Amino acid sequence: MIIVSDKAKERILELKKEEGRTENENIRVSVKGGGCSGLMYDLGFDSNQVETDHVFEDKGVKILVDRKSLLYLAGTTLEFTDGLNGKGFQFVNPNASRTCGCGESFSI
Numbered sequence: 001m002i003i004v005s006d007k008a009k010e011r012i013l014e015l016k017k018e019e020g021r022t023e024n025e026n027i028r029v030s031v032k033g034g035g036c037s038g039l040m041y042d043l044g045f046d047s048n049q050v051e052t053d054h055v056f057e058d059k060g061v062k063i064l065v066d067r068k069s070l071l072y073l074a075g076t077t078l079e080f081t082d083g084l085n086g087k088g089f090q091f092v093n094p095n096a097s098r099t100c101g102c103g104e105s106f107s108i
Helices: 007-017 067-074
Strands: 028-032 041-047 054-058 061-065 077-083 086-092 105-107
Touching: 007 061, 007 077, 028 067, 061 067
Parallel strands: 028 061
Antiparallel strands: 028 041, 041 105, 054 061, 077 086
16 A cells, blocks of 8 residues: 655645646556666656556545555655755655665665
8 A cells, every 4th residue: 555645645636737637647656677776766647557557545646556566665655845855755665675865766
């Protein structure tokens, strides 16, 4: 399961409206090789749900995760920060043993 913080939900809804996204477009979260720690997060809107996707819904936000990425993302919280130390979505991943300074990559 992926948890969505209240601030992340608000920002997702704002982005959906700003970008003219439809109700059929959901959030897709995946993990790809790369980044300074070996694995990196990928986050975006997607209207293409496939049979092998795992679908989660938290606070009214529907999240699509492919089977491979689910192994790395179980129990993760999607946060949004707009503070002095940076602005953007962040992943609080209990499975990560190491993360990079920018928070966009991790290792298990």
